Amino acid sequence: KAGVTQTPRYLIKTRGQQVTLSCSPISGHRSVSWYQQTPGQGLQFLFEYFSETQRNKGNFPGRFSGRQFSNSRSEMNVSTLELGDSALYLCASSWDRGNTEAFFGQGTRLTVV
Amino acid sequence: QKEVEQNSGPLSVPEGAIASLNCTYSDRGSQSFFWYRQYSGKSPELIMSIYSNGDKEDGRFTAQLNKASQYVSLLIRDSQPSDSATYLCAVDQAGTALIFGKGTTLSVSS
Numbered sequence: 001k002a003g004v005t006q007t008p009r010y011l012i013k014t015r016g017q018q019v020t021l022s023c024s025p026i027s028g029h030r031s032v033s034w035y036q037q038t039p040g041q042g043l044q045f046l047f048e049y050f051s052e053t054q055r056n057k058g059n060f061p062g063r064f065s066g067r068q069f070s071n072s073r074s075e076m077n078v079s080t081l082e083l084g085d086s087a088l089y090l091c092a093s094s095w096d097r098g099n100t101e102a103f104f105g106q107g108t109r110l111t112v113v
Numbered sequence: 114q115k116e117v118e119q120n121s122g123p124l125s126v127p128e129g130a131i132a133s134l135n136c137t138y139s140d141r142g143s144q145s146f147f148w149y150r151q152y153s154g155k156s157p158e159l160i161m162s163i164y165s166n167g168d169k170e171d172g173r174f175t176a177q178l179n180k181a182s183q184y185v186s187l188l189i190r191d192s193q194p195s196d197s198a199t200y201l202c203a204v205d206q207a208g209t210a211l212i213f214g215k216g217t218t219l220s221v222s223s
Contacts, residue, residue, distance in 0.1 A: 050209075
């Protein structure tokens, strides 16, 4: 059974640009959550999608957005990149929303220069 | 702001010893609790989940939950150098998000 797949693995972008990251969940999983991980702040929740609807959102500016498609694949977009957006972006999938086990992809390492 | 607190460590134990990792959380409504292991440069890997008060054992790992004290712990028996990693405690918030502690770094010396 394939795990959670995130693409691309690495990205280098310039301040002011925008970026789109992709996440394909484990087959059969319907919930996808996104997290940002930095050395100083640890893992922080960005948002959760279930059945193509955003169900919960963390405390991030509106420059961070996402969506989920009918096949449960999800994308997140960051517009007007800032240096502070440099981080590891992780996607986690679970079979249902709520209190179920979540499995992480390998992450996308974003560097903003 | 819901919080999950962990001692950042490092926690150093000799090979074969028991490593004890602790976590406290602020949201009394939380129902699900998870431990993840993260090796340097890798993504978090789920190692234990616990939903009810008491102990849950899986191989060398035992998770302990005390909802009244808002406390979760992870015991690693017969610690191995390969257990050296950062251990993240995660607690569900409103059933839609996991709130993570900043992790405890464990170092097992041979």
